[in-house]
Amino acid sequence: MKITIKDVAKKAGVSTATVSLVITNNSRISQDTRKKVLKAIKDLDYTPSRSARGLVSKKTGNLGFILTDDHFLRTEPFYTRIFLGTEFAAHVHDFYILLTTLPNTFSIDDPLPRFVREKNVDGIIIAGKVPTTLIQKLEKYKIPLVFIDYVPPMGEFPIVLMDNISGGETATKHLIDLGHKNIAFLGGDVQHPSIADRLVGYKRMLEKHNITVSSKLISTGSPEPIKEEGYKAMKSLLSKNNNISAVFACNDAMALGAMQYLKDIGIDVPGKISIVGFDDIESNIFLNPPLTTIRVPKIDLGVEAVKLLSERITNKNIARKKVLVPVELIIRESTRKIS
Amino acid sequence: MKITIKDVAKKAGVSTATVSLVITNNSRISQDTRKKVLKAIKDLDYTPSRSARGLVSKKTGNLGFILTDDHFLRTEPFYTRIFLGTEFAAHVHDFYILLTTLPNTFSIDDPLPRFVREKNVDGIIIAGKVPTTLIQKLEKYKIPLVFIDYVPPMGEFPIVLMDNISGGETATKHLIDLGHKNIAFLGGDVQHPSIADRLVGYKRMLEKHNITVSSKLISTGSPEPIKEEGYKAMKSLLSKNNNISAVFACNDAMALGAMQYLKDIGIDVPGKISIVGFDDIESNIFLNPPLTTIRVPKIDLGVEAVKLLSERITNKNIARKKVLVPVELIIRESTRKIS
DNA sequence: TTGAAAGCGCTAACAC
DNA sequence: GTGTTAGCGCTTTCAA
Numbered sequence: 001m002k003i004t005i006k007d008v009a010k011k012a013g014v015s016t017a018t019v020s021l022v023i024t025n026n027s028r029i030s031q032d033t034r035k036k037v038l039k040a041i042k043d044l045d046y047t048p049s050r051s052a053r054g055l056v057s058k059k060t061g062n063l064g065f066i067l068t069d070d071h072f073l074r075t076e077p078f079y080t081r082i083f084l085g086t087e088f089a090a091h092v093h094d095f096y097i098l099l100t101t102l103p104n105t106f107s108i109d110d111p112l113p114r115f116v117r118e119k120n121v122d123g124i125i126i127a128g129k130v131p132t133t134l135i136q137k138l139e140k141y142k143i144p145l146v147f148i149d150y151v152p153p154m155g156e157f158p159i160v161l162m163d164n165i166s167g168g169e170t171a172t173k174h175l176i177d178l179g180h181k182n183i184a185f186l187g188g189d190v191q192h193p194s195i196a197d198r199l200v201g202y203k204r205m206l207e208k209h210n211i212t213v214s215s216k217l218i219s220t221g222s223p224e225p226i227k228e229e230g231y232k233a234m235k236s237l238l239s240k241n242n243n244i245s246a247v248f249a250c251n252d253a254m255a256l257g258a259m260q261y262l263k264d265i266g267i268d269v270p271g272k273i274s275i276v277g278f279d280d281i282e283s284n285i286f287l288n289p290p291l292t293t294i295r296v297p298k299i300d301l302g303v304e305a306v307k308l309l310s311e312r313i314t315n316k317n318i319a320r321k322k323v324l325v326p327v328e329l330i331i332r333e334s335t336r337k338i339s
Numbered sequence: 340m341k342i343t344i345k346d347v348a349k350k351a352g353v354s355t356a357t358v359s360l361v362i363t364n365n366s367r368i369s370q371d372t373r374k375k376v377l378k379a380i381k382d383l384d385y386t387p388s389r390s391a392r393g394l395v396s397k398k399t400g401n402l403g404f405i406l407t408d409d410h411f412l413r414t415e416p417f418y419t420r421i422f423l424g425t426e427f428a429a430h431v432h433d434f435y436i437l438l439t440t441l442p443n444t445f446s447i448d449d450p451l452p453r454f455v456r457e458k459n460v461d462g463i464i465i466a467g468k469v470p471t472t473l474i475q476k477l478e479k480y481k482i483p484l485v486f487i488d489y490v491p492p493m494g495e496f497p498i499v500l501m502d503n504i505s506g507g508e509t510a511t512k513h514l515i516d517l518g519h520k521n522i523a524f525l526g527g528d529v530q531h532p533s534i535a536d537r538l539v540g541y542k543r544m545l546e547k548h549n550i551t552v553s554s555k556l557i558s559t560g561s562p563e564p565i566k567e568e569g570y571k572a573m574k575s576l577l578s579k580n581n582n583i584s585a586v587f588a589c590n591d592a593m594a595l596g597a598m599q600y601l602k603d604i605g606i607d608v609p610g611k612i613s614i615v616g617f618d619d620i621e622s623n624i625f626l627n628p629p630l631t632t633i634r635v636p637k638i639d640l641g642v643e644a645v646k647l648l649s650e651r652i653t654n655k656n657i658a659r660k661k662v663l664v665p666v667e668l669i670i671r672e673s674t675r676k677i678s
Numbered sequence: 679t680t681g682a683a684a685g686c687g688c689t690a691a692c693a694c
Numbered sequence: 695g696t697g698t699t700a701g702c703g704c705t706t707t708c709a710a
Contacts, residue, residue, distance in 0.1 A: 002458075004703055015681045020705055030679060047456035051399065052703035054390030056686045061457075062435075077416065080423060087438050096401075096437040096454065099426050115435065117386035118400075119341075286625030343687055354697045359689055367695060391687035395702045 003046045012040035023048060054120075063090060063309060064121035065099045066113060071128045072101045076253075076281050078298060079127050082148055085302020086125055093310045095122075106131040116141060123309040125302075126150065144312040148305045151193055158312065160304045160323045164194050167294040167327040168201020171248050171276045174292070174329055176209050179338040180246035180274060184217045186233050186258055187250040188225030195225060195250045198278060202248055216240050225250055230257025238265075245273060245338060252277035252284060252293055259287070259334070270336035280330055289333035300325050342385045351379035362387055393459075402429060402648060403460035404438045405452060410467045411440045415592075415620055417637060418466050421487055424641020425464055432649045434461075445470040455480060462648040464641075465489065483651040487644045490532055497651065499643045499662045503533050506633040506666040507540020510587050510615045513631070513668055515548050518677040519585035519613060523556045525572050525597055526589040527564030534564060534589045537617060541587055555579050564589055569596025577604075584612060584677060591616035591623060591632055598626070598673070609675035619669055628672035639664050 009016040014033060021029050022037040029037075040046075054060045065086055071079040083099065090097045098121055100113040115121045116138070123144035126135075135152050138145060148160045175183050183206070190196045199220070203213050219237050222229035230249060234257065238244065249255035255277030262269055269275055269289060277284070280295035304323045311318045348355040353372060360368050361376040368376075379385075393399045404425055410418040422438065429436045437460055439452040454460045455477070462483035465474075474491050477484060487499045514522050522545070529535045538559070542552050558576050561568035569588060573596065577583065588594035594616035601608055608614055608628060616623070619634035643662045650657045 005705095006703080016704075017681060017683090017706080018679090021680085024705080028679060033680080047453070049394070049703055050454075050457040050459040051390045051393030052686095053705075054686095055388070055394050055688085055703080056705045058686085060390065061459075080419075084419060091439065094453070096459075098435040098437075100430065114386070114433070115389075118389040120389040120400075120435075282621060283625050286622050288627070344689095345687080355688075356690080356698075357696055360696085363689080369695060372696075388687055391702090392689075393702095394687080394704085395689045397702085 003044045005046075005048065007044055008037065008040045008046050011044060012037045058119075060120050060122055061095055062098050062115065062121045063095045063306065064113060064115045064124040065097050065127065066124060066130065066134070067101055067127045068104050068130060069101045070104060078279070078281075081298035082127050082302040082305075085299035086306050087302075088299065089303040089306035093306055095306065095310065097125075102130070102134065104131065106134050108133045108137065112137055112141075116143065123313050125305045125309060127302075127305075144309060146305050146309045146312070148301050149194075156321070158308045158321050158323075160301055160308060160325065162194075162296045162301065163324045163326050164197030165201040165204070166324075167278060167296075168198035168248070169205045170201075170327070170329045171198075171278065171294050172202045172205035174331070174335065175246040175248060175274060175276060176205065176211070178246070178274065178335060181211055182217065182241070182243050183211075183246045183248060184237050184241065184244050185219065185248050185250070186230060186237065186254050187218070187220040188222040188229065188254065190220045192225070195220075198248075198250050217244070222254070225254050227253045227257040227260070230254030231261045232257075234258035234261040246335070247273060247275045249275060249277050252279045252281045252291060255291055255293070255334075256287070259291075270334050274335040274338075276335055284332070287334075292332045292335040293330050295328045295330045297325060297327070342383045344385075344387065346383055347376065347379045347385050350383060351376045397458075399459050399461055400434055401437050401454065401460045402434045402645065403452060403454045403463040404436050404466065405463060405469065405473070406440055406466045407443050407469060408440045409443060417618070417620075420637035421466050421641040421644075424638035425645050426641075427638065428642040428645035432645055434645065434649065436464075441469070441473065443470065445473050447472045447476065451476055451480075455482065461652050464644045464648060466641075466644075483648060485644050485648045485651070487640050488533075495660070497647045497660050497662075499640055499647060499664065501533075501635045501640065502663045502665050503536030504540040504543070505663075506617060506635075507537035507587070508544045509540070509666070509668045510537075510617065510633050511541045511544035513615060513670070513674065514585040514587065514613060515544065515550070517585070517613060517674060520550055521556065521580070521582050522550075522585045522587060523576050523580065523583050524558065524587050524589070525569060525576065525593050526557070526559040527561045527568065527593065529559045531564070534559075537587075537589050556583070561593070564593050566592045566596040566599070569593030570600045571596075573597035573600040585674070586612060586614045588614060588616050591618045591620045591630060594630055594632070594673075595626070598630075609673050613674040613677075615674055623671070626673075631671045631674040632669050634667045634669045636664060636666070 005016045005019050009019045019037050022034050065083055067079050086097050098115045125146050127148040129150045146158045185202050187195050187199055206213050219233040222233050247258055249258055255275050259269055267273055277291050277293035280293045284291040284293055304325055344355045344358050347358045358376050361373050404422055406418050425436050437454045464485050466487040468489045485497045524541050526534050526538055545552050558572040561572050586597055588597055594614050598608055606612055616630050616632035619632045623630040643664055
């Protein structure tokens with residue numbers, strides 16, 4: 001019933017070693033034997049067993065994907081989209097993805113993910129912020145690591161990030177192009193690198209257009225970039241400025257909160273104030289008005305990570321260490337030209 | 340560096356066979372030796388290699404997940420949510436999920452998914468409709484199969500379905516309880532078992548309340564249950580009936596289309612007509628008004644499938660063949676009480 | 679360019 | 695109750 005390498009060898013009239021060499025594309029096989037073997041493989045419909053290969057070659061054909069529980073479970077499917085991106089790319093690169101989640105409380109005494117302990121992955125993708133202890137433990141395993149949307153505080157790892165600075169620039173430029181000058185920045189905690197970079201982009205673009213960057217127009221006090229904080233921050237911003245005509249929110253959630261506040265106090269969007277968000281969460285198009293935003297290609301983040309990791313695994317010495325995935329301005333109805 | 344079963348055996352002063360027996364929880368090991376071995380395992384931080392176990396035991400610890408390209412890629416994350424559910428449950432049952440997608444055009448000559456050929460999964464979950472040829476080829480492999488949201492035309496496989504009939508009943512009952520009597524059914528092709536069952540539930544509940552089932556109130560002509568068809572169907576339904584006070588749409592997409600049409604011709608929802616959908620797609624809450632619907636717990640579908648498959652794999656003779664996942668009425672603002 | 683043979687780390691008969 | 699041993703199916707020196 002089950003076909004093994006022996007059957008192929010017998011049928012092709014060669015040794016199993018030769019068959020193996022053909023399978024692994026070794027160059028020291030003559031065209032003739034290669035053909036013979038290939039034919040036998042095809043005739044018998046043979047595929048080498050993963051377990052057997054893995055046992056001897058130390059290559060499993062699997063990639064691990066690690067993220068924290070709360071990232072996996074949160075409603076907005078940001079990280080699960082990234083994961084889907086890796087699944088997508090894995091198919092192309094002939095890998096399978098093993099997913100695991102771990103608690104935020106991971107301590108140095110906790111066991112590593114099972115796929116690590118069982119030596120069942122050739123490399124690992126880590127998405128979003130994870131406990132530093134995890135990275136420390138993982139480092140000892142000498143297993144290739146790639147990070148997505150998180151810059152680990154130590155080590156020299158390949159990283160896949162979205163281009164936050166350029167996104168901040170694009171969003172701001174869009175507002176400037178529409179004639180806005182009094183553009184507020186609605187941010188969260190600037191300790192978060194993404195938010196800091198978006199702010200950098202905002203400032204750069206203003207300066208480039210000789211618009212004075214005013215700290216009164218910049219809100220960075222919110223502890224978390226969530227809707228409720230966007231609501232509060234918009235309120236506070238408006239109390240300090242009476243001439244804001246546009247807002248660049250550091251993410252869609254905060255943009256949503258800001259829009260809510262403006263609606264509550266009767267300020268029309270985009271009639272009176274234009275708003276740009278960042279992320280392009282799924283619900284944006286159902287908003288009223290639909291939100292203009294910077295789209296983060298989550299799928300691409302996952303795809304790039306698999307590419308990077310795949311390079312690392314098959315080819316030890318590669319230059320690429322950091323991939324910046326471009327973002328894209330999506331113009332909807334929350335922004336408007338002014339005179 | 341790397342710890343093997345030999346190291347554990349040496350440290351515990353027993354043979355590797357004994358260690359293996361302890362690992363597999365074999366009962367014919369004395370408490371004493373078990374303890375000794377367990378301690379050695381812990382001290383050395385040993386975990387058996389997946390590949391080695393797989394090679395000899397024929398158990399990989401992996402489950403395959405198959406769905407078609409278009410199901411994987413479609414915007415509404417129905418099947419990807421199911422997949423996420425299997426990932427979730429896999430963690431609990433100590434499995435990993437290997438995902439693969441395949442084209443709708445799968446023919447008998449196409450190769451089976453790689454994880455099947457490489458003998459890298461212990462069982463397979465198939466979500467949504469797949470080509471019959473696939474099932475036929477898979478059957479020969481004697482590998483446990485579980486279907487989600489699809490009843491294969493042949494074979495005797497365990498299946499996980501949502502409870503469409505009961506959902507249809509619940510939706511209809513909700514409208515009846517609200518005082519409605521002229522309730523239309525907005526359906527797609529009744530060849531689709533889900534739609535047929537929802538219609539069955541609708542009819543049953545009407546009959547139970549002695550409301551005559553009128554074919555004029557039932558639309559089943561739409562080829563696909565999509566928004567555009569909902570729009571058309573609503574239009575046609577209204578042209579034949581002038582006293583419809585409520586609509587049960589066979590899914591949210593069609594409900595959306597219907598709402599759009601009603602908005603276009605100035606009929607208020609729920610003021611004039613109440614609407615119930617089915618599925619609970621993510622965008623429902625952003626609708627105006629938010630849609631009352633029957634929620635299909637996608638995650639649960641995946642979870643149940645893993646449970647079923649896990650039972651099959653570990654324990655050959657089990658009774659459960661069909662799991663009906665309950666659905667739930669989510670009341671929002673598209674339905675209203677009438678006098 | 680090919681083959682013989684060792685062995686990857688584990689499990690499962692079968693002895694003892 | 696525990697140990698011995700023979701592989702599982704493959705890759706990889708090393709010889710030829």
